[in-house]
Amino acid sequence: MKRGGADTRLAYGLMAPALVLIIAVMAYPVAWEVWTSFTNFSVRSEGRAFVGLANYRAMLGDPLFWWALAVTIVYFLVTTTAKLALGLGMALLLARPSRLRALVFLAVFLPWAYPGGVTVVAWYWMLNPPLITSYSLVAGTLKHAVDSTLGPGAWAFVSVALFNVWRGGSFTAVFLLAGLNAIPTELFDYAALETRSAWQRLRHVTVPLLRPFLALAVFLSFTGAFADLANVWMLTGGRIVFPVIGTYAYWLGIRQGQFGEAAAWSLSLVPLLALALLVLFRWFDPPAERPA
């Protein structure tokens, strides 16, 4: 009994620094945000008054919100599918022992490890060069072709999606590779005896075994896409060619100082995130069981 008490005290003592910081920089801000979303707090007017659901009503009545939501969902679907396919393929290739493995590992990891803020510049230069560069004509023709078939802003969307896949795909690969390594090799040996083709093996053995990892990868990709602000902002040079929810919230809150409305926009992500989290928990056991 006494031992248990000492353990508990030690445990809370050890948890304390992390908990204090998390509560100070996360729980409090979230509470602030919820409260602010019910007020008309803005740098333009003095004080803040409680306005109830007015911000949410304004947001839901705004066609821009639905447009941003649609763009965000398409963005999530496109990038996630591509990242998972690419990541799984790469993970399977990397799982094979080979002399070049360390080198390839490094190459695969570089897009993620390299600051997105600077690689995005390289992508910007590749995909959206301004007029006075040596190959802007080529890129311009391409942009024009995409935009005229799919509508204005399509090229910007394609660029951001490509960048996201390039950056996230390799992360997914490394992540799934960790998952593959955690699976006992005997299972694959049995599978090789029991199945006829590599494709069967992939469908009936590898993918089901990797399910928790795939679920988490989907979720991370989900938050990445839904909360994406940085990629879109950087790759379109701060000009919002097509809005996602994050960029609009940034625009409202930081650039225009309308905190109340911006808070409502940010919080509109919460139901979606909660739903995704629920599905994720349903799909695989609690995270404690996941080998890191």
Next chain:
Amino acid sequence: MVIERRWKKWVYFYIPLTLFVIGTLFPFYWMFVTAIRPDAELYRSWRAATNTPFWTLQPTLDHFRDLLEKTTFPQWLWNTFFIACVSTVISLFCGLLAGYALARLKFPMAGMLGTSIFVTYLVPPTLLFIPLADIIRSFQLGNTPWALILTYPTFLIPFSTWLLMGYFKTIPKELEECARIDGATRFGAMIRIIFPIAVPGILSAGIFAFTLSWNEFIYALVFLSSPEKKTVPVGVVSELIRGDIYFWGQLMAGALLGSIPVALVYSFFVEYYVTGLTGSVKG
């Protein structure tokens, strides 16, 4: 048979692998070529007879010199380095203790705390930057490195706690029990036995945390305003792109130099990193 197998290996292994690596690395190559290309070549028409889009015959270091002498780039490097180091140390410290407690100690609400730390990891910065901006302003921390040092743990602590918790679980309990039989306290066993074994895990959590804070964009964009206070990712994008004038050479030079520390950290620790990711004492 042997010939066929070799042929198959090429089709299913080497060729896809090569394509993938080329796809992954091409933007870096492009960055490098652009950084060493003289200005005259950068703006030459694509159709010019002398155009060599994929390489350059007159490499120059002008852009690097301009970047280091005419912009506040060195200052950005220092800012980023300082911020990344301090916030990594803070988060590792918290994550190490919390991760140990969650992995090893039995206490009420352990499961709940573990799950909620996992959930906070998934809370995106997009949700937090608006309230944090207001808090930072009311504490007058705006435009100082402390604004970032105090906010980066929002994503670093949950992350490193979670990673280290997983790592601690892979270390056999017996090691600790032996130490305790020999008279060590639980705290002593943790410091002297478990932490030294966990070094690969700690290093990989540290590398991860350092990378995440080095690369962070949104908070740095929102909380810092004057050019000399900025971090590399924000500085490169916001200060070297002015209106429609792009200093391409300098931009690319900045992009290359700005991530050297991260690249170095990775190439030095890749072994640790891989073991940290795939578990410790296997078998």
